Amino acid sequence: MFATCAWRQDAYAVRAVLFAMNNPARNGREIERKFLVKELPPGLDRFRSYPIAQGYLANEPGGRHVRLRKKGKTASLTFKVGRGRAREEREIHLSGKQFAALWPATVGRRLRKLRYEVPWKNLIIEIDSYRGRNAGLVVAEVEFPTHAAARKFQPPSWFDREVTGEKRYSNVKLARE
Amino acid sequence: MFATCAWRQDAYAVRAVLFAMNNPARNGREIERKFLVKELPPGLDRFRSYPIAQGYLANEPGGRHVRLRKKGKTASLTFKVGRGRAREEREIHLSGKQFAALWPATVGRRLRKLRYEVPWKNLIIEIDSYRGRNAGLVVAEVEFPTHAAARKFQPPSWFDREVTGEKRYSNVKLARE
Numbered sequence: 001m002f003a004t005c006a007w008r009q010d011a012y013a014v015r016a017v018l019f020a021m022n023n024p025a026r027n028g029r030e031i032e033r034k035f036l037v038k039e040l041p042p043g044l045d046r047f048r049s050y051p052i053a054q055g056y057l058a059n060e061p062g063g064r065h066v067r068l069r070k071k072g073k074t075a076s077l078t079f080k081v082g083r084g085r086a087r088e089e090r091e092i093h094l095s096g097k098q099f100a101a102l103w104p105a106t107v108g109r110r111l112r113k114l115r116y117e118v119p120w121k122n123l124i125i126e127i128d129s130y131r132g133r134n135a136g137l138v139v140a141e142v143e144f145p146t147h148a149a150a151r152k153f154q155p156p157s158w159f160d161r162e163v164t165g166e167k168r169y170s171n172v173k174l175a176r177e
Numbered sequence: 178m179f180a181t182c183a184w185r186q187d188a189y190a191v192r193a194v195l196f197a198m199n200n201p202a203r204n205g206r207e208i209e210r211k212f213l214v215k216e217l218p219p220g221l222d223r224f225r226s227y228p229i230a231q232g233y234l235a236n237e238p239g240g241r242h243v244r245l246r247k248k249g250k251t252a253s254l255t256f257k258v259g260r261g262r263a264r265e266e267r268e269i270h271l272s273g274k275q276f277a278a279l280w281p282a283t284v285g286r287r288l289r290k291l292r293y294e295v296p297w298k299n300l301i302i303e304i305d306s307y308r309g310r311n312a313g314l315v316v317a318e319v320e321f322p323t324h325a326a327a328r329k330f331q332p333p334s335w336f337d338r339e340v341t342g343e344k345r346y347s348n349v350k351l352a353r354e
Contacts, residue, residue, distance in 0.1 A: 058235035058243045066235045066243045079234050079282045090282050092275045101269050105256045
């Protein structure tokens with residue numbers, strides 16, 4: 001029986017890899033840099049934007065956490081571990097019912113923002129304009145395919161200083177109501 | 178005697194309904210007491226049992242956590258907050274794919290046990306016989322509909338001392354590998 005259990009765990013691992021290969025949701029390592037924004041780029045309304053509401057089910061002191069998010073009409077649950085440029089991330093899409101069952105558990109640990117997706121060179125800059133108690137805060141995040149690309153990145157002139165890994169600007173922190 | 182049997186059937190019927198519901202599963206407050214087990218009750222093999230594998234995505238120091246579980250073939254994600262007799266709980270069922278995508282994140286925070294569901298008076302006693310590094314540990318949990326029922330509970334003679342709320346016997350703690 002225990003051999004069966006161990007085998008099952010292996011099978012889960014294999015399925016997880018296959019799933020990650022086929023699934024649009026990202027699973028694995030993300031390499032990101034975060035900046036404050038001096039001024040919004042011109043013509044921002046041309047770009048795609050989504051209202052985002054997110055809340056946290058549990059946050060460990062070291063940065064490990066489980067997040068619920070509604071982005072437009074899409075709901076997801078995301079696990080992240082680590083801080084700074086490189087973090088492990090695992091994400092699943094949730095049905096509306098699944099999301100509705102868990103969302104009440106995030107009371108007091110939520111935030112809202114409007115996200116713009118701005119193509120820039122061969123990258124996408126995500127601009128987050130916060131709502132609610134963080135209104136006025138605007139942050140840009142850029143995800144990179146490699147550490148080299150992250151190092152070489154030349155921020156556009158409308159970026160302000162880099163805040164990658166700064167606790168104060170982490171979403172977990174900003175979600176404390 | 179007849180009344181006892183009817184109660185048992187009700188308890189099973191309620192469980193069956195919960196089992197059959199897709200989303201959400203149990204959400205709300207659970208009132209539970211936990212005991213060590215002196216000796217296993219006779220004829221344990223007559224009762225339903227399931228292998229359980231569970232792991233933790235994130236645990237806060239105060240007991241708030243997010244758990245992944247596979248019980249038999251059913252996968253779930255559960256949020257719990259609080260310690261001791263009364264805890265808030267929210268649970269959703271996961272598809273095999275959803276479970277497989279998140280399970281690798283629980284490495285080093287897992288446990289395995291065999292659960293027996295033993296009808297006792299108008300209640301179900303869940304007996305958990307741990308596997309792996311916790312092998313030899315046997316714990317019984319009883320869930321109650323009200324605080325009054327929890328107070329009035331008379332443990333059967335094969336129960337050992339109560340360990341409700343004792344950190345040492347929390348599953349989060351037992352899952353540290």
